[in-house]
Amino acid sequence: MATRKAHAHTPLERVLADLEGQDRFRRERAHYRYVPPRPATYGDLDLDPRLAEVLAAGGMERLYTHQAEGVAAARRGEHVVAMTPTASGKSLVYNLPVLEAALADPAARALYVFPLKGLEQDQVGGLNALAGELGLHPAPGAREQGPLQAAEVYDGDTPGHRRTKIRQQPPTALFTNPDMLHLGLLPHHDKWAEFFANLRYVVVDEIHTYRGVFGSHAAQVFRRLRRVARHYGAEPQFIACSATIANPAELAETLLGVPFTAVTESGAPAGGKHFYFVRPEASPYTTATDLFLRCLETGLKSIAFTRARRATELVYQWAAERGGALAERISPYRAGFLPAERRAIEQRLFSGELDGVVSTSALELGVDIGELDACVLVGYPGSVASTWQRAGRVGRRGEDAVIFQVAGNDALDQYFMRHPETFFERSHEAVVVDPANPRLLGQHLPCAAAELPLRGDDPVYAGKDPGPFQEALAGLEADGGLRREGDTWYAVLPSPHRAVGIRAIGSAFRILDEAGKPLGDLDGDRVLREVFPGAVYLHRGRNHRIVELNLEGRYAVARPAKVHYYTRALSDEDTDIRETRRRRRGNRLIPHFGDLRITRRVTGYERRRTSDGKRIGTHDLSLPATTFDTEGLWLPVTGDAQTAIREAGADLPGALHAAEHALIKMLPLFALCDATDVGGVSYPLYPPLNGPNIFVYDGYEGGIGFSRRGFETLGDWLIATLQALRECPCDAGCPSCVQDPQCGNANEPLDKHGAIALLAHWLGEPAAAGPAARRATA
Structure with a gap:
């Protein structure tokens, strides 16, 4: 590992020397590594x-x-x-x-x-x-x-x-x-x-x-x-x-x-990168805002990446309030902004009119926004690949740059703070797509047939495995989506394309102000969880309260509001097993993979204080249930596993719920996905199988392949999850291991020690988190 030179002549060196001289930063610094420059070949x-x-x-x-x-x-x-x-x-x-x-x-x-x-x-x-x-x-x-x-x-x-x-x-x-x-x-x-x-x-x-x-x-x-x-x-x-x-x-x-x-081997030169892993003593958003402003004040062109729209708006809001004259030279940037807004921000960055931007992943890609010197990652981006992609936005002149990876409370954030060498040595994740998704085939084949009639032996679709294509044709013919003449299928509708949105399974909702002016868009599958009546919606640093949700018209109306809290949906769900496709034999665990039907209901919401996250109220809602078919895995909990949980003095429902959360949090180590791409539910008693079960499933109609990847890497996935639970220093469970901010049951009940006992039993490990157990799972 290279070390940093002590002299401080450039703005970058002044920033780093200043930070190294602060007691608080030295306490928060979990790891430092200098990635040397690379010459051209x-x-x-x-x-x-x-x-x-x-x-x-x-x-x-x-x-x-x-x-x-x-x-x-x-x-x-x-x-x-x-x-x-x-x-x-x-x-x-x-x-x-x-x-x-x-x-x-x-x-x-x-x-x-x-x-x-x-x-x-x-x-x-x-x-x-x-x-x-x-x-x-x-x-x-x-x-x-x-x-x-x-x-x-x-x-x-x-x-x-x-x-x-x-x-x-x-x-x-x-x-x-x-x-x-x-x-x-x-x-x-x-x-x-x-x-x-x-x-x-x-x-x-x-x-x-x-x-x-x-x-x-x-x-x-x-x-x-x-x-x-x-x-x-x-x-x-x-x-x-x-x-x-x-x-x-x-x-x-x-x-x-x-x-x-x-x-895959690059010959391009690259400047050196100062990489800091930072574990904040307080809020990660506060620490990230401090670092962002310090870089800007020293003259470094800077970008801060957050993991969510709300976080983008909050960091921008705080930076603008504290930045004085800098407020005019920074901007938020995220999906949901109207196209003209995004183009204007990009141009202001490229021209140098802006010195800094706070962005979601929307600026992770290669839009040329000029030369930047500092990158603040507000929370682990969710994958090694995405982290390096965002870090690559700075130092584009071939000069040194700095990246601050500020840990949030998420399990993966804390995992890499404890194992930074794993991040630098770990291979990048695999990207998962599923062209055989039956729901998507059912949407696109009518489009293809409207463009050119389809034959059953179409070389583009039949390929190596014609099964999904043939099944989709038969299903569309039966449902009236396609008309068959001999071995040729024709579209029934002349223009089916408009009914197919390719950015999500569901159609987007428009967020409007009370005058009907668009504020932004939201994917259909997130609407009931994020813009329900009473929800707080942030746009360009200003809070709005949702006063109307029109499901039929596919829009929500937002009114500006001065509030000091945020909202979180509460929900429950039912899971039906439609078909078992794969099963593995084991002495302690027999995992299954197959087709599921998920029925989800938003039952209410919490109001939580922005300053400390404390719950200040709950409200009931009456919204329609949503049902979708997907694919997922389920892990039956045998009598021996239940005994291991009881012997640990743990609560069965809390153990299952905590294990479910922890598994979902660690899945992005093995598939390029966000935890929000995956859902889960645990049952102390799942009547169709006559016993306790944990389900993890793709959060999209038809399934995309995330849970399938988890099934294929189950052993490594269980080991990493157990390691993360054992190494988290909390006693009863926290956001860094088993609590989930998106939990529809308000994180109740949760039993971290029961989850450790369950996973240890499945892996044949002792439940105690002693040195031998830690070495066994490393």
Whole structure:
């Protein structure tokens, strides 16, 4: 482990020297590590002389090794996925093949798909600059908005007349997002016949963001894209890029349905990074705000990442109140802001008008927001991959930067504070998507059939395992979603696309003020838990109270309110086992995996004081139940396990509930998911199985693969969970081990020692947390 030099000449060195001189910071510092800078390594690749001249004029006389390797693989006709760190120049891996193709054949076309609109706008300028130097322009069209360029954005923000011009004269590179591909291009592919017929490359950037529900929807959209391209005689190559994950080739192949060559060794230089793990003595939000302001006051351009919208608003609010003149030079940024708000904040950051931003994961991706020096992570981001992605937003000039990982009360936060070496040595998590999700297949196959009639042997869908496709066809035919003639299926509705939202299983709700002005959006599955009548909703640092929730109209109305509390939903749920798909034999534990039906009811809410989290009131609610089918695992608790819990002097319901919470908290160690992506429930007596059981399930209709990953890694998952429980210094259970802020039962009952006894029994370990037991589970 490298140590930091003592001199303090630069603003960064002054900040670190100042912090090291403070008793409180030295007490809170759990770990420090300096990640040394990395020099560049270069590869050899012969480029078209025109292209080489343009790059050299921009200061790039040689390609990094990963750029040369990726371009060479694309030239061989392979589908390529490049996985290298943020700001490593991955864009050239796809831009160079596209430009080479255009130079060789002016009719060649490329489709660029980015997960967010801001990424499209950020990247199109760079490609146009290169194309302009090369003289690549399509024939000019109408001039009312200026001539078309070699690269054009086609998304929901593109004016209608501009869209018409782009369709009529497709540019060399069309930039879009999965939403517009789903709703705008594929349903009207006949208007894009020339473009699809000449489609040579499809670029899919930031594929690590295509996980869970969104990734599974996108996998369906990309399969539909391949069908349409094939219809016009094109078999485009795919070039994908990703931040560091455990399974880039597997993810790309699952997402896009074709085999990939992975390029994973970066040749780009990187500045040194000062990495601090900080365990706050008080609130993590207070400590994070202090560090954020200290960096800003010393002249460091800074970004603070939080894990939730509410936390973003709180940290921004406190920083603005305490920052004096700095308040005008910082801003919040999160999903739920309107598109124009987000673009304005991005531009102010890039131009230097803003010195700092407090953001959710929405700014984790590669939007160019200028050069930043300091990053404050307010709580562990949930994965090693995401942590490094956020840390990669700073130090982009190749100079040193600082990252503060401020621990929250969550189990994973505290786990890494106790085991920081595990974080630096741990491999990145795997991204999980499920193209075979029956609910999503049932939504997208009518869209595919509306675009082009479906055959039962469709090569895009049948593939290696045609079972889910065939079952979905039969189900849609029986339900009237598709009409069959021979071996061909036709769409019943002419335009089923509008009914399919690809960002979530459910449709979004709009949050409005009392005048009807939009404040933001919220995914449908979160509405009953977050914007129920009486809920406190934060927007741009201001509290609002929800005064109306219209489920039929899919909107909620918020009124500004001066309150000093927050709200938390209370709920109960029922679990029905629909089918057991897998089972493992064991002496102490026989885990099962299969299909579940979850019925959830929000029964009321708590009001808790913002300053200390103390409950100050509860209120009943009468809201409709929601039911969805998903997949999950269940862990029966045998008589011997119950005896182990009793011998520990523990309470059975509390032990099961605590073990359920702890397992959910630790699952993100093994799958790239958030704890909120997963649900759970424990039963002291589950009548259908005539005994106690713990259930952990995917929180989305049809299941996405998170609990399946838990079933596959169950042994390691149990070991890590037991270790986290034993090492937590609390006695009765706390937010760092078994308490869950999202618990619908207000964390009652919970018995930490009973959970330890149960997990230890399952693993054949002694229940006592002595040194031998600790070594056995390490």
